[in-house]
Amino acid sequence: MSKIHYREWGIESPRYWGLLAVLAAIVALGGFATLYMEHEGHWVTGMTNQVVWGTPHVFAIFLIVAASGALNVASIGSVFGQKMYKPLARLSGLMAITLLVGGLIVLVLDLGQPARLIVAMTTYNFKSIFAWNIYLYVGFLAIVAVYLFTMMERKANRYSHGVGVLAFVWRLILTTGTGSIFGFIVARQGYDAAIMAPMFIIMSFAYGMALYLLVLMFTFNTDERPLGDMVVRRLKNLLGVFVAAIFYFTLVYHLTNLYGTENHAYEAFILRDGGVYTWVFWLGWVLLGMVVPMGILFHPALGAQRGAITIAALLVVLGGLSAIYVIVIGGQAFPMSMFPGYTVIESGYYDGVDGMARAYSPSLPEFLLGLGGIALALLATFVAVRLLQFLPTSLADEVVDPHLAK
Amino acid sequence: MSQPIDKQRRAFLATASGAAAATAVAPGVFLHAVAEAAPRDSAVSDSVRYGMLIDTSKCAEGCTDCVSACDRENGLDMLLKPEGASDQHWDMQRPRWIRQVKLKNNLTGRVTALPMMCQHCEHPPCVDVCPTGASFRRADGIVMVDRHTCIGCRYCMMACPYNARSFIHESVRLKPTATPRGKGCVESCNFCVHRLDNGGTTTACQDACQHGAIVFGDLRDPNSAVSKALAQYPSEQIRADLKLNTGVRYTDI
Numbered sequence: 001m002s003k004i005h006y007r008e009w010g011i012e013s014p015r016y017w018g019l020l021a022v023l024a025a026i027v028a029l030g031g032f033a034t035l036y037m038e039h040e041g042h043w044v045t046g047m048t049n050q051v052v053w054g055t056p057h058v059f060a061i062f063l064i065v066a067a068s069g070a071l072n073v074a075s076i077g078s079v080f081g082q083k084m085y086k087p088l089a090r091l092s093g094l095m096a097i098t099l100l101v102g103g104l105i106v107l108v109l110d111l112g113q114p115a116r117l118i119v120a121m122t123t124y125n126f127k128s129i130f131a132w133n134i135y136l137y138v139g140f141l142a143i144v145a146v147y148l149f150t151m152m153e154r155k156a157n158r159y160s161h162g163v164g165v166l167a168f169v170w171r172l173i174l175t176t177g178t179g180s181i182f183g184f185i186v187a188r189q190g191y192d193a194a195i196m197a198p199m200f201i202i203m204s205f206a207y208g209m210a211l212y213l214l215v216l217m218f219t220f221n222t223d224e225r226p227l228g229d230m231v232v233r234r235l236k237n238l239l240g241v242f243v244a245a246i247f248y249f250t251l252v253y254h255l256t257n258l259y260g261t262e263n264h265a266y267e268a269f270i271l272r273d274g275g276v277y278t279w280v281f282w283l284g285w286v287l288l289g290m291v292v293p294m295g296i297l298f299h300p301a302l303g304a305q306r307g308a309i310t311i312a313a314l315l316v317v318l319g320g321l322s323a324i325y326v327i328v329i330g331g332q333a334f335p336m337s338m339f340p341g342y343t344v345i346e347s348g349y350y351d352g353v354d355g356m357a358r359a360y361s362p363s364l365p366e367f368l369l370g371l372g373g374i375a376l377a378l379l380a381t382f383v384a385v386r387l388l389q390f391l392p393t394s395l396a397d398e399v400v401d402p403h404l405a406k
Numbered sequence: 407m408s409q410p411i412d413k414q415r416r417a418f419l420a421t422a423s424g425a426a427a428a429t430a431v432a433p434g435v436f437l438h439a440v441a442e443a444a445p446r447d448s449a450v451s452d453s454v455r456y457g458m459l460i461d462t463s464k465c466a467e468g469c470t471d472c473v474s475a476c477d478r479e480n481g482l483d484m485l486l487k488p489e490g491a492s493d494q495h496w497d498m499q500r501p502r503w504i505r506q507v508k509l510k511n512n513l514t515g516r517v518t519a520l521p522m523m524c525q526h527c528e529h530p531p532c533v534d535v536c537p538t539g540a541s542f543r544r545a546d547g548i549v550m551v552d553r554h555t556c557i558g559c560r561y562c563m564m565a566c567p568y569n570a571r572s573f574i575h576e577s578v579r580l581k582p583t584a585t586p587r588g589k590g591c592v593e594s595c596n597f598c599v600h601r602l603d604n605g606g607t608t609t610a611c612q613d614a615c616q617h618g619a620i621v622f623g624d625l626r627d628p629n630s631a632v633s634k635a636l637a638q639y640p641s642e643q644i645r646a647d648l649k650l651n652t653g654v655r656y657t658d659i
Contacts, residue, residue, distance in 0.1 A: 112558015
């Protein structure tokens with residue numbers, strides 16, 4: 001491999017500022033939505049005392065999961081020594097930070113008492129996986145920041161491998177922690193499963209890779225930097241494999257559930273009778289989020305087209321949001337089995353009368369807050385690549401693989 | 407040239423300042439003395455474990471006396487539907503500490519009614535998951551929320567197997583002194599802890615139940631009404647499979 005040079009993102013100023021303005025406007029909308037929700041209280045949202053986590057949590061968890069996945073490209077380079085991935089590492093580390101910050105901000109702004117974040121940072125209950133996650137998230141930001149420094153400062157280059165290994169291990173623990181938020185909940189039928197943690201890890205691989213690929217292709221395209229087929233092919237194949245792995249985990253999760261009679265009602269709810277959740281599962285999570293992207297990515301002709309790859313990556317993102325919607329909201333909408341062997345025929349507080357699902361419909365402010373988180377992550381990414389040298393000047397085939405230069 | 411000292415004026419000032427100081431300090435001194443005299447000066451101990459036995463055969467269908475009494479006692483009825491909220495949505499968002507549930511046995515078709523509330527578990531999942539420790543269990547078995555450290559994340563509500571907790575979705579304009587409440591915090595039944603801490607021995611729901619379906623007391627005291635009733639009748643825990651060792655037990659579901 002020839003020496004890689006990095007340069008700031010060179011998109012023309014009007015387009016750059018236009019892009020920032022659009023993203024800033026979406027962030028501002030999210031901000032106003034937050035002020036509205038915090039001022040009025042959560043009654044203006046679709047969330048209730050039965051469905052207590054709503055659309056903001058879907059976006060926040062998606063971003064947090066994707067953040068740890070975005071770091072994969074850098075890990076493949078420095079932990080597993082794949083030289084081709086080295087020039088891709090800086091953007092990977094950067095996106096790991098920006099996506100995590102975007103997700104955490106959405107999560108924090110949805111708290112009933114966001115101003116008490118300081119309480120969450122100073123008062124801990126160490127039995128809570130949430131409390132661990134506060135350490136895991138902050139630690140991740142710090143480690144990846146140091147990792148970026150070791151990559152970007154020549155004198156620190158020799159520490160890059162060690163810090164990279166630490167970051168890789170840390171991100172595995174972090175996503176395990178995020179998955180365990182659900183895995184540890186014994187009360188709800190759909191959550192109490194150890195498979196949640198590894199499934200979240202594999203989801204993070206795919207969602208992070210999809211977002212990474214989209215940002216990489218967009219920044220290189222607008223800047224007219226050469227992006228060779230070899231890099232794109234490797235990354236899109238990896239994306240395809242990750243999506244196939246989600247497919248496998250989804251299958252195992254539902255098949256093991258179907259084996260046990262106690263989970264039949266939950267499975268019938270998600271797979272057949274759950275209305276919107278059933279639709280989102282089959283259409284969003286399975287068809288658009290896994291089957292179609294795999295079809296595109298592994299198709300001999302379509303898989304070589306940049307446009308088709310872009311669509312596949314966008315579909316993986318959509319599928320990811322759908323998957324988390326089904327897990328987070330579908331899991332709460334399904335009534336808890338409080339009285340096994342009995343049917344609730346009347347209840348003063350929505351205990352799933354005749355097995356009826358709990359109602360939830362997302363509200364506009366919740367959606368705007370979530371979207372604001374994504375916009376903020378992208379805004380921070382684009383500002384950073386414009387100011388600092390994150391992007392290599394070329395990822396042409398002959399640059400990343402010297403054998404082709406001959 | 408110095409003025410002669412006005413002795414009378416000095417004496418007056420001395421008396422006046424002394425009296426003012428006494429007025430300012432005395433209430434503190436006296437109130438302090440009163441506080442020390444009350445039983446609240448000692449820490450709650452685990453020599454007591456509060457619990458409840460609910461006889462579902464006595465719980466009358468359609469009766470909501472315990473629910474209204476709880477609403478009144480804890481100021482839940484002071485919360486008003488926000489302007490512009492729909493009735494049904496508000497009903498799902500308003501706090502409820504106790505509710506009546508009517509059940510039908512899937513095999514026999516027998517119908518029973520029972521009140522559901524926080525089950526005051528010995529191993530409460532809501533306490534395990536709370537990131538700040540705001541959700542806590544007192545030594546005497548009462549599970550409650552510290553409204554000063556609750557950040558409103560609702561993880562406890564996700565974790566509670568009994569759907570016993572409520573989030574305050576709206577601004578609070580009025581609240582009883584005994585039950586602090588704030589928008590954006592979680593709360594639930596606390597066995598009317600303000601009564602117990604001030605020498606009371608009953609809960610509002612128990613007092614309101616005309617049918618005698620609710621017996622409350624100290625599970626550790628073999629002579630308490632609740633212990634005697636538990637010794638006499640077969641009882642069960644809801645979701646006993648979770649092994650939470652609930653403080654609320656039911657007979658004849």
